[in-house]
Amino acid sequence: MQKLRKITAPYMLILPAFILYTSIMFIPALENIRISFTNWDGLSQTYDYISYHNYAQIMKDQDFWNAIFVTFKIVILVILIQQTFGILLAVILEKNTRKNVFLRSLFFIPCLLNTVVVGLIFSYALNVNFGILNNFFNNIGLQKLASIDWLGDARYASWAIVMTIVWQYSGYSSLLYLGALKDIPKELYESCELDGASPWQRFWKITFPLISPALTLNCLITLIGTIRLFDIPFVLTNGGPAKATQTIAMLLYRDTFHYRNAGRGAANATILMAIIIVFSVIQTWYLRKREVNM
Amino acid sequence: MLKRTAILLMVIILLVAFVGCNTKDATTDKPTDAPKETTKATDNTTKDTMDNPEYINFMTPWELPQEILDKFKDETGIEVKQDVVPNSGQDYRQARNARMAAGSELDVIGADGADVPDFASNGTVVELTDEPWMSNFTPATLEKFSAISQSPGKQFWTVYEALTVGVWYNKDMFAEYNIEKPTTYDEFLAACDTLKANGITPLVQGGKDQWPLDQEFSMFMNPLQMYNVNFFPDLMSGKVKFTDPDIVKLAERLQILYPSNGYYVAGILSTSYDQAWQLMLQKKAAMWFMGSWGSEVMVKSNVEADFEIGAFGIPSSNAGQDGFTPHFLSRNFGVLATSEKIDAGKQFLGFMAQPDIAKIYADNGMTISTVDGVVSETMIAGDDWKAIFARTPVPEPNILDPNGKVYTTPEFGKQKLGLLALIAAGDLTTEEFCTELQKSIDLDIENWK
Numbered sequence: 169m170q171k172l173r174k175i176t177a178p179y180m181l182i183l184p185a186f187i188l189y190t191s192i193m194f195i196p197a198l199e200n201i202r203i204s205f206t207n208w209d210g211l212s213q214t215y216d217y218i219s220y221h222n223y224a225q226i227m228k229d230q231d232f233w234n235a236i237f238v239t240f241k242i243v244i245l246v247i248l249i250q251q252t253f254g255i256l257l258a259v260i261l262e263k264n265t266r267k268n269v270f271l272r273s274l275f276f277i278p279c280l281l282n283t284v285v286v287g288l289i290f291s292y293a294l295n296v297n298f299g300i301l302n303n304f305f306n307n308i309g310l311q312k313l314a315s316i317d318w319l320g321d322a323r324y325a326s327w328a329i330v331m332t333i334v335w336q337y338s339g340y341s342s343l344l345y346l347g348a349l350k351d352i353p354k355e356l357y358e359s360c361e362l363d364g365a366s367p368w369q370r371f372w373k374i375t376f377p378l379i380s381p382a383l384t385l386n387c388l389i390t391l392i393g394t395i396r397l398f399d400i401p402f403v404l405t406n407g408g409p410a411k412a413t414q415t416i417a418m419l420l421y422r423d424t425f426h427y428r429n430a431g432r433g434a435a436n437a438t439i440l441m442a443i444i445i446v447f448s449v450i451q452t453w454y455l456r457k458r459e460v461n462m
Numbered sequence: 463m464l465k466r467t468a469i470l471l472m473v474i475i476l477l478v479a480f481v482g483c484n485t486k487d488a489t490t491d492k493p494t495d496a497p498k499e500t501t502k503a504t505d506n507t508t509k510d511t512m513d514n515p516e517y518i519n520f521m522t523p524w525e526l527p528q529e530i531l532d533k534f535k536d537e538t539g540i541e542v543k544q545d546v547v548p549n550s551g552q553d554y555r556q557a558r559n560a561r562m563a564a565g566s567e568l569d570v571i572g573a574d575g576a577d578v579p580d581f582a583s584n585g586t587v588v589e590l591t592d593e594p595w596m597s598n599f600t601p602a603t604l605e606k607f608s609a610i611s612q613s614p615g616k617q618f619w620t621v622y623e624a625l626t627v628g629v630w631y632n633k634d635m636f637a638e639y640n641i642e643k644p645t646t647y648d649e650f651l652a653a654c655d656t657l658k659a660n661g662i663t664p665l666v667q668g669g670k671d672q673w674p675l676d677q678e679f680s681m682f683m684n685p686l687q688m689y690n691v692n693f694f695p696d697l698m699s700g701k702v703k704f705t706d707p708d709i710v711k712l713a714e715r716l717q718i719l720y721p722s723n724g725y726y727v728a729g730i731l732s733t734s735y736d737q738a739w740q741l742m743l744q745k746k747a748a749m750w751f752m753g754s755w756g757s758e759v760m761v762k763s764n765v766e767a768d769f770e771i772g773a774f775g776i777p778s779s780n781a782g783q784d785g786f787t788p789h790f791l792s793r794n795f796g797v798l799a800t801s802e803k804i805d806a807g808k809q810f811l812g813f814m815a816q817p818d819i820a821k822i823y824a825d826n827g828m829t830i831s832t833v834d835g836v837v838s839e840t841m842i843a844g845d846d847w848k849a850i851f852a853r854t855p856v857p858e859p860n861i862l863d864p865n866g867k868v869y870t871t872p873e874f875g876k877q878k879l880g881l882l883a884l885i886a887a888g889d890l891t892t893e894e895f896c897t898e899l900q901k902s903i904d905l906d907i908e909n910w911k
Contacts, residue, residue: 210563211586231876296729297741320670320732322887406552406670409731410883425556427872430563 197441203434210430222435232436234411235419238326242415243394245330247387253334254341254386259375261342262349272346275339283336287403290332294318294404322412325405329413332400337393341386348382349375384455391451395444416440515803517541518810521561522572523554524793526814527826534813540806542570549735550574550792551673562586562798569801570810573619574792576875579861579868582611582618587796588804591617595812598820603832606791609858620811621791622820623829627680627753628787628850629777630843633770635662635748643774645785647681647715650777654718654725657748665718666747667886668738669731675882677751677776680788681715684778687859688786694861697903698869698910704900713892721888730886735759743767751776754850755793757828757842773846775853788856791832869910877902 204222208215226232257275261268278286293300296317306314318328352375360370398417401407407414407422414422420440424433518540520526525546535541547554550572558571573581581587590596596604596617603624607617629650636643636653639660644650654664668674686693686709696702703709718725727733727747739759742750750756760767775787795814797807813819820833828841830851841847861869881898884890890898 210559212584291732294732295737296732297727297737297746298744315728317729317732320729320887322889325732405732406672408670408672408883409887410889411880421556425559426552427876428559 200434200441201438203431204438206431206434208430208434209428210424210433211428215431218431222432223439225432226435226439231411231414231419232416235414235416238411238413239395239397239415239417242326242330242333242397242413243391245326246333246394247390249330250334250338250341250390251383251386253338255345255376255379255383257338257342258345258349258379259371262346272339272343276343277339278336279340281336283399284403286332286336287400290328290335291319291404294328296320319405320409322409325409325413329397329401329404332404333394333397337390341390344382344386345379348379352378380455384452387455388448388452391447392444395447396440416443515540515806517543518569518801518803518806519543519545519567520570520810521545521547521558521568522570522795523548523550524572524827527822529826530814530819530822533819533822534810537813538806538809540810542810549671549673552671562800565800568798569803569807570795570797573794573796576870578610578619578794579613581796582613582616583868585799587618588799588808589616589618590620590797590808590811591615593808593812595815596620598815598817598833600832600834603791606789606858610791610794619791619794619796620815621794621832622814622823623755623791623793623827624832624851625754625790625792625829626787626847626850627677627751627776628773628847629749629751629775630742630756630771630773631749632742632745633772635745635769636772643772644777645774646779646781646783647777648781651718654749658724663727663747664725665749665751666727666733666738666741667730667751668733668735669883669886670734670737672879672883674735674738674752675719675879675886677753678716678719679878679882680776681778682713684776684786684788684856685712687788688778688856691857692860694859694869694871695863698863698871698907700907704896704903710893710896713896716882716885716892716895719882719886721886726886731883736763739763745769754829754841754847755827760842761828771843773843773850775850784854786854786856787850789851863910871903871906873902873905873909874899 205217205219206215207218207221261272261275292298294302296302296315296319299318301318302314302316305311316324318324356374356378357370360374365373396417397415398421401413401415402418402421405413407418416436417440420433420436423429423436516539520542522544523546526542526544531542531544547557551574554572555575555577558568558573561568562571571587573587599607599620603621604617607619607621608614611618631643635641635657639656639662641653641656642649644653657664667678690696690702693702697704704713717723719730721730727741733741736759738750738752739756740763741747743763743765754773760771775785778787779785795811797804797811801807814823815833817833817836820831820836821838823829824831824833824836824838825840828838828844830841830847831838838844863869877898881890881895885892885895
């Protein structure tokens with residue numbers, strides 16, 4: 169009996185999580201794949217299997233390739249800028265002074281806000297006619313900048329989205345980097361100083377390699393979160409101007425609920441899921457290879 | 463052995479959960495290369511309805527006055543739980559469809575656009591033809607009800623206000639620069655140029671929401687449908703093409719959207735529908751292409767304009783032609799066939815068709831009522847809108863194929879607004895616009911076949 173309990177215990181422990189995960193993640197994902205091979209409109213009780221028709225249609229759809237381009241453009245920019253800001257903030261706010269503790273909390277607050285609220289705030293702040301940013305540029309005499317339509321001009325709209333995301337999540341990234349920074353032994357810095365290394369050399373040769381596990385985690389979280397980006401562009405630009413900020417997730421939402429083509433929406437979702445899995449694996453594998461263990 | 467049993471147990475649980483999640487009816491599982499027509503979802507004629515419901519769920523993009531809902535409750539004891547999601551063509555449509563797909567408890571819904579004939583023909587909403595209160599609507603409205611459902615002699619929807627498109631304008635600005643109310647496209651363009659010459663930006667639009675750009679589009683589309691009721695069938699049969707020289711010429715009207723022309727307030731594609739009115743209030747523009755329903759956003763802004771507001775019909779006609787305007791009934795309400803409270807839903811729609819209630823509705827929404835004998839006294843620029851309604855209506859376009867089936871042009875519908883946005887962004891000429899429109903129609907023709 170004792171032996172039996174010992175063998176089954178680990179399985180019993182993971183069983184609740186397994187059932188939960190399976191029923192709300194794994195089964196819907198499988199169901200989604202099945203629906204992607206149908207012409208279900210999302211409302212009817214019946215539908216037909218139409219083989220790979222939805223996938224073939226998607227591959228021919230210019231909007232899909234545009235959405236892929238838009239999504240990856242945003243993903244790359246967000247990863248680069250957010251990680252830079254995150255590391256910078258973490259390094260600046262590393263010491264446990266009262267001011268730094270306050271600033272850490274301040275930078276973390278945006279990530280607690282609802283993304284729809286953040287989207288609405290920025291949609292007003294960046295409005296060309298009555299936005300705070302354009303008014304600011306206008307008041308300091310920078311007319312050229314004051315006349316930029318941040319949300320309505322395709323050249324700037326995706327940047328507006330990127331900066332909104334970076335504003336919201338840089339504090340969160342910096343928190344993960346802070347944790348990694350705390351783990352770096354002070355002796356390494358001391359010996360480095362004795363060797364006459366400059367601050368930049370200290371950062372590049374010690375800090376950066378030793379926070380690479382946090383970088384891997386941060387990049388992965390940002391990658392997954394941004395590839396399925398929906399809410400910020402939905403509120404901020406509604407996918408516009410002229411589809412310049414229409415992401416894959418917006419496209420699948422549009423197909424499913426606007427055009428009542430749940431089959432095609434499911435095919436879009438399946439492709440999105442595959443993209444996330446492939447890129448997460450590649451990125452994690454690559455970054456893990458570069459990690460330095462103490 | 464035990465390990466195997468545990469794994470087997472997990473697999474069984476997984477399978478049970480998987481089967482349990484799949485609640486769909488049996489389907490044709492034979493793979494085919496192309497979509498097939500879906501069979502009718504439900505038979506609404508055999509649906510049982512609840513006798514004395516305490517409430518009905520009403521989902522709409524067009525908020526009804528609470529006064530009406532209270533009166534209905536006082537009279538019938540049925541509470542109407544109103545769930546308002548604005549933006550009928552997008553946010554609302556997506557939210558409603560998501561709720562319908564999820565099987566949420568919904569009884570009465572609002573709908574417009576392609577959903578109207580679609581829901582009528584596929585049995586999503588119940589038929590209302592024989593309801594005694596239908597005779598409260600004007601005969602023209604009843605005829606229109608049938609036309610929009612593409613179901614001659616039958617009614618599936620009710621509409622309590624007649625709508626048309628037009629241009630709201632700042633009367634004070636027009637008076638200051640001695641501009642007469644334009645009646646033709648040329649006069650409209652001259653008015654824009656006069657305003658521009660005097661340092662006033664002529665127009666504003668809420669292109670962020672995309673659908674408002676449809677108002678400008680109607681300047682191009684109205685004449686096509688006015689003089690050819692079979693425009694869509696002709697388009698689908700290839701008899702007419704958007705790339706035909708006379709149509710390309712007509713599309714030049716959309717050049718007012720070119721950013722280089724400076725006719726619109728900056729930020730046309732980042733300005734939302736309600737923000738467009740804010741810019742009018744701030745006198746940043748003199749005119750706003752918007753339908754008679756624009757009064758709604760004016761009231762909701764809670765700011766009284768410090769100028770006189772007027773309206774004129776969409777400038778679709780050329781010099782020498784009489785003005786015409788599309789009349790449409792786009793705020794449709796219907797009772798879902800899946801509802802367990804069909805009778806209560808019908809009762810509510812009938813209650814709304816009572817003249818005293820229709821008067822409250824019309825006064826509140828400041829609209830022209832479709833109920834016989836009801837006249838709104840509060841409509842903003844009411845006399846102007848009555849004059850617009852008096853213009854020759856653009857005939858209801860024929861959208862039936864030779865077999866009597868409703869043509870669907872999803873690709874055209876999908877691309878049209880995006881292409882208009884490209885014009886407004888300065889990335890597309892009107893000629894290219896016509897070429898792209900034709901490509902979308904060609905795709906629709908291919909799919910239709």
